[in-house]
Each structure stands twice: as C-alpha cells, then as structure tokens.
Amino acid sequence: DTAVSQTPKYLVTQMGNDKSIKCEQNLGHDTMYWYKQDSKKFLKIMFSYNNKELIINETVPNRFSPKSPDKAHLNLHINSLELGDSAVYFCASSRSYLASNYNEQFFGPGTRLTVL
Amino acid sequence: AQSVTQLGSHVSVSEGALVLLRCNYSSSVPPYLFWYVQYPNQGLQLLLKYTSAATLVKGINGFEAEFKKSETSFHLTKPSAHMSDAAEYFCAVSGEGAQKLVFGQGTRLTINP
Numbered sequence: 530d531t532a533v534s535q536t537p538k539y540l541v542t543q544m545g546n547d548k549s550i551k552c553e554q555n556l557g558h559d560t561m562y563w564y565k566q567d568s569k570k571f572l573k574i575m576f577s578y579n580n581k582e583l584i585i586n587e588t589v590p591n592r593f594s595p596k597s598p599d600k601a602h603l604n605l606h607i608n609s610l611e612l613g614d615s616a617v618y619f620c621a622s623s624r625s626y627l628a629s630n631y632n633e634q635f636f637g638p639g640t641r642l643t644v645l
Numbered sequence: 646a647q648s649v650t651q652l653g654s655h656v657s658v659s660e661g662a663l664v665l666l667r668c669n670y671s672s673s674v675p676p677y678l679f680w681y682v683q684y685p686n687q688g689l690q691l692l693l694k695y696t697s698a699a700t701l702v703k704g705i706n707g708f709e710a711e712f713k714k715s716e717t718s719f720h721l722t723k724p725s726a727h728m729s730d731a732a733e734y735f736c737a738v739s740g741e742g743a744q745k746l747v748f749g750q751g752t753r754l755t756i757n758p
Contacts, residue, residue: 533688560744570733572689572748584743619688628744630677630696636688 532556533637535620541643542610549606550640552620560584561603562621562634563595572619578603579626610644617641647672647738651749659757664723666752668710668736671717676738678719679746680710683733692734695719706730731756 533554542548554561562585563575577585581597592608607614620637652667670676678695693704700712706729710721719736736749 570683570751570753572735572746572751574745574747577743577745585745587745621689623744626743628677628739628741630694632677632744633679633691633694634744634746636681636690638688639686 533620533622533635535618535637535640537640538638539641539643541645543645544610544612546610547606547608548610548642549604550618550620550642551602551604552637553602554620554622554635554637555601556622556635558622558624558635559600560623560626561597561600562623563603563605564619564621564636566617566619566639568616576603576605577626584626607642610642612644615642615644647676647740647747649736649738649747649749651734651736651752653752654750655753655755657755657757658726660728661725664708664721664726664730664754666721666734666736666754668719668721668749669717670719670736670738672738672740674741676740677744678710678712679737679739680704680708680719680721681735681737681748682706683735683751685732689735692721726754726756728756728758730754 562577576595578597617639621634623634648671680692681689737746
C-alpha cells in the first residue's frame with residue numbers, strides 16, 4: 530500500500546498550458562504539503578494544508594493554486610506554465626501541522642514536470 | 646528563521662569506509678532536526694530525527710547522527726558504507742509553530758567499490 534501517492538509521475542507540456550498534479554495519502558494524516566525540487570536538487574516548501582485549510586503559502590506565484598477537497602487529498606493546479614516551472618514536485622503529509630520531533634513528514638514519489 | 650548548511654555537495658567514500666555527512670543549522674529556537682535520504686528517481690525517506698531524548702540518534706540502515714548544540718551541528722555518520730547507500734542526503738530543520746521543513750542543499754553520496 531502506497532502511503533503518499535502522486536499522479537502523474539511524469540508530465541511534459543508546452544509553455545502556457547494549464548496542468549494539475551494530484552496527491553493522495555492513506556495515512557490518516559491531517560496535514561499535507563507541496564514542495565518544489567529544482568534542477569540543483571534544492572527543496573523548498575510551497576504550501577501546507579491542515580484538514581482542508583491553508584496553513585502555509587510560501588511566496589508562490591498566483592499561477593499555482595492548491596486545492597484540498599478533503600484531508601486525504603491535496604492537488605496542485607498550475608496555470609500558464611512557464612519554463613521555470615520545470616522541476617520535481619513532491620507531496621508530503623504529516624500527522625498534524627504543528628512542528629514537533631514526532632511529526633515527521635512522509636513524502637510521495639514526486640512528479641517530474643517538464644515545460645517545453 | 647531557520648536555515649541549514651550541508652558542507653560538501655558531493656562526498657565519495659570506499660565501500661566499508663566511514664561515512665560522514667555534515668549538517669549545521671541555524672535556529673532561534675530549539676530546532677527539530679531530520680535527515681532524509683533520496684534514492685534516484687524516488688521520493689524522500691526519513692532516515693532519523695532528533696527527539697531531544699538523546700543527543701546520539703540511531704536511524705535506519707545503520708545511520709546515526711549526533712546533535713551538538715554548542716556546535717549547532719547534526720552530522721550524519723555510518724561506520725561502514727555499503728554500495729546501496731549511494732543516494733542524495735538532506736538535512737532539514739523546523740522551528741516552532743506551523744511545521745515548515747527547511748532543507749539543506751543536499752549531499753550526494755557516492756560509494757566506490
């Protein structure tokens with residue numbers, strides 16, 4: 530059983546298109562996250578949601594819009610894709626949104642987005 | 646604000662040799678510290694975490710890390726490297742409040758036969 534799953538695994542698209550990445554967790558966690566990993570492997574948080582409520586929004590362009598229909602799902606929609614959006618996007622989940630030594634995050638396998 | 650510096654973007658060791666991956670953190674509050682491993686084309690997997698119960702933390706796959714407050718360090722070690730340890734390793738810190746992991750730039754570990 531996959532704990533945190535993402536679809537699709539690979540996404541290749543043209544500049545200007547709109548695309549979505551889906552994430553689901555079956556761990557019963559309340560909090561979910563989106564991270565972006567650039568070509569130099571640098572990981573940076575984009576958003577976090579706790580029980581469908583936005584908790585963290587890290588200076589991400591408005592073209593990125595997360596949506597959480599329920600606490601087990603957090604999708605990422607990207608409008609008007611740009612070359613600089615090419616990256617690997619990771620979804621993660623944790624038991625709660627509060628920082629704690631015991632509140633580790635579990636990561637999905639990633640979605641590699643390539644914008645041509 | 647929290648930050649993490651991993652010294653050495655690439656570390657290469659021989660199979661059976663000691664692995665030492667360095668991580669220094671900056672935090673205005675007692676930090677929550679984690680090490681994650683990323684195998685090629687995979688997501689991140691938690692190796693270990695600092696829980697304040699002990700300064701020496703044991704993780705999976707024979708890895709351990711020592712928290713040194715005076716040096717603001719949380720270096721990762723393994724006594725004897727195995728070929729399967731080849732991967733990217735990330736140190737991460739989170740402060741208090743809403744959890745937001747801040748990652749170091751990663752260290753790519755290569756194991757030579």
